[in-house]
Amino acid sequence: MSSEANQEELQNGTRSTNKQGSKKPPKEKKETVPSGKEVKKETKLGMTVKKNENFGDWYSEVVVKSGMIEYYDVSGCYILRPWSYAIWEVLKDFFDAEIKKLGIQNSYFPLFVSEQALTKEKDHIEGFAPEVAWVTKSGNTELEVPIAIRPTSETVMYPVFAKWIRGHRDLPLRLNQWCNVVRWEFKHPTPFIRSREFLWQEGHTAFATKEEADEEVKIVLELYRKIYEEYLAVPVVKGIKSEVEKFAGGLYTTTVEAFIPNTGRGIQGATSHCLGQNFSKMFEIFFEDDKGERSLVWQNSWAFTTRVIGVMVMIHGDDKGLVLPPKVATVQVVIIPVPYKNVDFNQMLDACNEVSQKLESAGLRVKQDTRDNYPPGWKYSDWELKGVPLRIEIGPKDIENKQVRMVRRDNFEKEDVPLEKVAQRAADLLDEIQANLFKKAKEVRDLCIKKVFTWEDFIEALNDKKMVLAPWCDDVEVEEDVKARTKGDTGAAKTLCMPFEQPDLPDGTVCFASGKPAKRWALWGRSY
Numbered sequence: 237m238s239s240e241a242n243q244e245e246l247q248n249g250t251r252s253t254n255k256q257g258s259k260k261p262p263k264e265k266k267e268t269v270p271s272g273k274e275v276k277k278e279t280k281l282g283m284t285v286k287k288n289e290n291f292g293d294w295y296s297e298v299v300v301k302s303g304m305i306e307y308y309d310v311s312g313c314y315i316l317r318p319w320s321y322a323i324w325e326v327l328k329d330f331f332d333a334e335i336k337k338l339g340i341q342n343s344y345f346p347l348f349v350s351e352q353a354l355t356k357e358k359d360h361i362e363g364f365a366p367e368v369a370w371v372t373k374s375g376n377t378e379l380e381v382p383i384a385i386r387p388t389s390e391t392v393m394y395p396v397f398a399k400w401i402r403g404h405r406d407l408p409l410r411l412n413q414w415c416n417v418v419r420w421e422f423k424h425p426t427p428f429i430r431s432r433e434f435l436w437q438e439g440h441t442a443f444a445t446k447e448e449a450d451e452e453v454k455i456v457l458e459l460y461r462k463i464y465e466e467y468l469a470v471p472v473v474k475g476i477k478s479e480v481e482k483f484a485g486g487l488y489t490t491t492v493e494a495f496i497p498n499t500g501r502g503i504q505g506a507t508s509h510c511l512g513q514n515f516s517k518m519f520e521i522f523f524e525d526d527k528g529e530r531s532l533v534w535q536n537s538w539a540f541t542t543r544v545i546g547v548m549v550m551i552h553g554d555d556k557g558l559v560l561p562p563k564v565a566t567v568q569v570v571i572i573p574v575p576y577k578n579v580d581f582n583q584m585l586d587a588c589n590e591v592s593q594k595l596e597s598a599g600l601r602v603k604q605d606t607r608d609n610y611p612p613g614w615k616y617s618d619w620e621l622k623g624v625p626l627r628i629e630i631g632p633k634d635i636e637n638k639q640v641r642m643v644r645r646d647n648f649e650k651e652d653v654p655l656e657k658v659a660q661r662a663a664d665l666l667d668e669i670q671a672n673l674f675k676k677a678k679e680v681r682d683l684c685i686k687k688v689f690t691w692e693d694f695i696e697a698l699n700d701k702k703m704v705l706a707p708w709c710d711d712v713e714v715e716e717d718v719k720a721r722t723k724g725d726t727g728a729a730k731t732l733c734m735p736f737e738q739p740d741l742p743d744g745t746v747c748f749a750s751g752k753p754a755k756r757w758a759l760w761g762r763s764y
Contacts, residue, residue, distance in 0.1 A: 281614065281617055281618060281621070282301075282556065282557070282617050282621060283297060283298065283301065283555055283556060283557055283621070284297065285297050286555050287498060287553065287554060287555055288498065291498040291499055294553075294555075295426070295427075295549065295550060295553075296427075298549060298553050298557055298558060299320075299427050299428070299546075299549060301557065301621055302319065302557050302558045302621055302622050302623060303317050303318075303319040303320075303622060304316070304317060304319050304320035304427075304545070304549070304558070305317060305320060305427050305428075310432075311425060311432075312420075312421060312425035312430075312431050312432030312433075313431065313432055313433050314427050314428075314431055316435075316542070318566070319566060319622065320428075320542075320545055322566040323545055323548075323560075323564045323565075323566070324435060324542055324545065326467070326563070326564045327463055327467060327540075327544065327564065328414065328437070330462075330463070330467065331437065331459060331463065331540070332412075332414075332437075334459050335412055335439065335456075335459070338410070338452075338455065339408075339410055340410040340411065340412050340439060340441070341410065341411055341412070342411075342412050342413060342414065343411045343412070343413055344413050344415065345389055345392045345393050345396075345413060345415075346386075346392060347385060347386055347415075347416075348371070348383045348384065348385060348386070349383070349384040349385070349386050349391055349392050350381070350383065350384075351381055351382055351383070351384060353391040353392065353395060354368070354384050354391045356391060356518055356519065362484060366420075367387055367419035367420050367421060368384050368385070368387055368419075368420070369384070369385045369387075369418045369419075369420045369432075370382045370383065370384055370385070371383045371384075371385065385417075385418040386417050386418070387417055387418065387419045388417060388438065388537075388539075389413070389415075389417075389438055389440065390440065390485075390511075390515060390537060393411070393440050394440075394515055394516075394518075394519040394521060394535075395519055397409060397440075397442055397516075397519065397521050397533075398519050398520050398521045398522075401442060401521055401522070401523050401533060402523065402524065403523055403524045403525075404444055404523055404524065404525050404526050406523060407442060407443060407444045407523055407533065408441060408442060408443045408444070408448060409441065409442040409533075410439070410441040410442075410452075411439070411440050411441065412437055412438065412439040412440075413437065413438055414435075414436075414437050415435070415436070415437075415438070416433055416434065416435050416436075417433070417434065417436060417438075418432060418433050419432060419434075420432055426546070426764075427546060428542055428543055428545045428546025428547075428549070429503070429543055429546040429547075429550075429764055430764065431542075434541050434542050434543070435541065435542045436539050436540060436541035436542070437539060437540065438537065438538070438539045439456065439536070439537060439538045439539070440535070440536070440537050441535065441536045441537075442516070442521065442533040442534070442535050443533060443534045443535070443536075444523065444525065444531070444533065444534070445534060446510075446512075446534050448534070449510050449534040449535065449536050450510060452536055453490055453508045453509070453510050453536055453538070454490070454508075456508045456536075456538045457474060457490045457491075457492065457506075457508040457538075458474075460472075460492045460505065460506035460508065460538075460540055461474055461492050463506070463540065463544060464492060464494065464505055464506075464544065464547075465674060466563070467561065467563045467564055468544060468547070468548040468551075468561055468563075468564060469548075469551075469552065469561040469563075469670060469673035469674035469677060470494055470505075470547055470548060470551050470552075470674075470677060471494070471674065471677055471678040471681045471682075472492040472493060472494050472505050473492070473493045473732070473733060473735050473759060474490070474491070474492055474733075474735065474736050474737075475490070475491060475493065475732075475733030475734050475735040475736055475759065476488060476489065476490050476491070476733060476734050476736070477489040477490070477491055477507075477731070477733055477734075478710070478712075478715055478731040478733075478734065478758070479712050480712055480715050480716065480730070480731070481730060481731055481733075482509075483507065483509045483511075483537075485511070485514055485515065486509045486510065486511045486512065486514070486537075487509075487510045487511060487512030487513075487514065488509070488510050488512075489507055489508075489509045489510075490507065490508045490509070490510075491504055491505070491506070491507045491508075491732075491733050492505040492506050493505060493732045493733050493759065494547050494551070495681050495684055495685075495703055495761070496547075496550050496551070496764075497680050497681065497684050497701070498550070499701070500684075500700075500701025500702065500761070500762065501761065501762050501763050501764050502703055502732040502759075502761040502762070502763040502764075503543075503547055503763060503764045504732075504763070504764075505540070505543075505544065505547065506538075506539065506540035506541075506544070507538065507539065508536070508538040509536060509537050509538060510534075510535075510536055511534075511535040511536060511537055512534065512535070513532040513533070513534060513535070515535055516532040516533045516534070516535055517532055521533050521535075548560075548561070548564070551677050552623075552673055552677065553623070556617075556620045556621060557620055557621035557622065557623060558621065558622055558623025559623050559625075559645055559646060559673065560622075560623035560624065560625055560645070561625070561669075561670050561673050561674075562625040562626075562666040562667075562669055562670045563670055565601065565623070565624060565625050566601065567601055567602070567603045567619075567622075567624050568600050568601045568602070568624070568625055568626060568666055569595055569600055569601070569602045569603075569624070569625070569626045569627070569628060569662055569666075570602075570603050570604075570605055570619045570624045570626075570627050570628070571588050571591055571592055571602065571603070571604045571605065571628045571630065572605050572612055572615050572616070572619075572627060572628070572629050572630070573585065573587075573588050573606060573612075573630050573631075574612045574629050574630060574631035574632075574634075575612075575631075575632075576631070576632055579632050581608075583635065584630060584631075584632075584635070585606060587630050587634075587635050588604050588606065588630055589604070590655075591628060591630065591640060591655070591658055592604050594658055594659045595658070595659055595662055597659065598659040598660070598662070598663055599663075600659075600662060600663065600666070603624075605618075605619070612629070616643075620645060623645060624645060625644070625645050625646070625666055625669050626642060626643070626644060626645065626662060626665055626666060626669065627642070627643040627645070628640045628641065628642055628643075628658075628662070629641040629643065634652075637652075638654065638655045638656075639652050639653060639654050639655055640652070640653055640655065640658055641653075642661065642662065642665060644665060644668075644669055645669070646669045646672055646673055646676075647672070651665075684701070684702050684703055685702065685703045685704075685705055685759075686700070686702040686703070686704050686705065687704075687705045687706075687739070688704055688705070688706050688748060689706070689707060689745075689748055690748055691748055691749055693748075694706055694748050694749070694760070695722075698722065698729055698760070698761070698762070702761070703732065703759055703760070703761040704729075704759070704760045704761060705735075705739070705757055705758075705759055705760075706748040706749075706757065706758060706760060707741060707745045707746065707747055707748055707754030707756075707757055707758075708731075708734075708747050708748065708749070708754055708755065708756060708757070708758040709746075709747035709749075709750050709752040709753060709754055709755055710734075710755040710756060710758075711747075711750065711752065714747065714749050714750045714752070715730065715731055717749065717750075718730070718749050718760070726762060727762045727763075728762070729760050729761060729762055730760065730761075730762075730763065731758045731759065731760055732759045732760065732761050732763060733758075733759055734756050734757065734758050734759070735757065735759055738756060738757050739757055741754060741756065741757065
């Protein structure tokens with residue numbers, strides 16, 4: 237992505253005209269961004285790039301101007317400002333409460349990993365090796381043995397699991413930690429989507445039986461679906477990863493896959509892995525069962541990251557800025573007084589306070605924008621840029637008529653609401669906005685899934701920026717061949733997942749790529 241400047245803009249206007257005003261903007265400045273490039277600092281409020289014309293620049297601009305991130309002087313690392321971090325907290329609170337109901341406990345393990353531990357599981361470290369950041373010096377002294385910064389915590393936690401687990405009474409062991417990890421990506425970093433340091437939760441659990449591990453994998457994956465669909469209003473496909481795409485060293489990987497229509501790319505939303513007994517064998521995590529026999533434990537790991545915020549921005553944002561689903565919005569309703577000449581402003585503030593109290597009593601997250609150095613039209617644009625779901629305007633005639641005007645962020649529909657119904661109507665509208673955002677996103681996503689049976693139709697759909705549902709022989713060599721044959725400037729196609737909800741596969745159906753007998757339907761596409 238480009239346009240890494242923190243851009244500031246000014247706009248003026250009133251409720252009646254909504255025209256841009258004539259405040260003289262400050263002089264144009266230049267800012268040096270992490271890549272070392274100099275870019276012009278914009279001086280107008282609002283977006284300057286349209287989503288459908290230049291998606292990359294639009295995304296870079298919206299996450300900065302809306303107040304979600306600030307760029308940092310280490311490339312690929314970003315400051316999460318309160319406007320975005322509060323979204324993470326909402327999701328964290330939901331997920332944390334749900335996993336505690338399952339008996340999963342929070343803990344914290346060190347950031348650093350010894351080279352010996354990290355390299356113990358061969359497949360695992362091969363999967364992460366290019367992204368591992370190493371500490372090699374302390375002050376001016378070279379370390380005798382380099383220390384890795386965790387890209388994930390299997391190799392940090394499992395040597396300790398081997399100490400803690402002795403018998404069947406020590407199982408299940410179910411831990412989670414909320415922390416940061418570092419993966420030194422070589423691809424172009426993108427805020428939230430692909431950063432070198434990010435926040436996540438990572439669950440690590442151990443069981444006596446595979447059946448227990450399998451059950452937890454499904455339960456956690458469903459929680460991830462809820463995060464995306466019920467909180468972020470983003471539709472996802474639940475499925476299982478191919479052998480090529482599964483977690484390195486694991487038995488199998490389940491996933492929720494989202495899709496970004498503007499780029500025609502899938503994006504892995506969150507994963508829940510069954511690790512099998514591979515790691516327990518490597519780290520010698522045994523337990524003695526109730527018959528006195530010694531067995532290896534069955535393990536899982538699962539995680540979601542701050543990537544979820546970026547996916548939400550990409551799906552719902554528009555040419556005016558963010559569009560926040562009410563469930564995760566820091567401010568669900570903003571109240572803006574609309575004063576006119578010769579109007580008692582204190583009277584307007586009293587009206588705003590009254591409405592605010594009604595809404596807060598109904599459990600809504602509310603903010604009054606009573607800044608007197610900006611006109612109402614400027615404030616409208618400012619809060620639209622920030623994506624607040626519902627705006628309430630209160631002018632002199634509204635006070636006289638004992639009403640307020642409500643304006644939705646998702647479709648800009650306006651409605652005058654009697655004062656006595658303001659709390660209930662606001663709550664209802666927020667529910668409608670949440671549902672509408674998901675409905676619109678799902679309709680668009682569904683139009684982007686193309687069902688094909690032949691290679692020619694596969695290529696046509698892929699080039700049309702679609703996800704492709706195709707019958708597949710489930711052969712590793714065939715998947716690698718598809719990657720090789722589709723490799724280009726925009727990246728190769730790969731399996732995103734095999735959806736759990738499988739269409740009928742008639743007898744005699746052949747693989748679209750190899751002509752071999754098809755075993756199941758796979759969802760293919762280019763991805764982030």
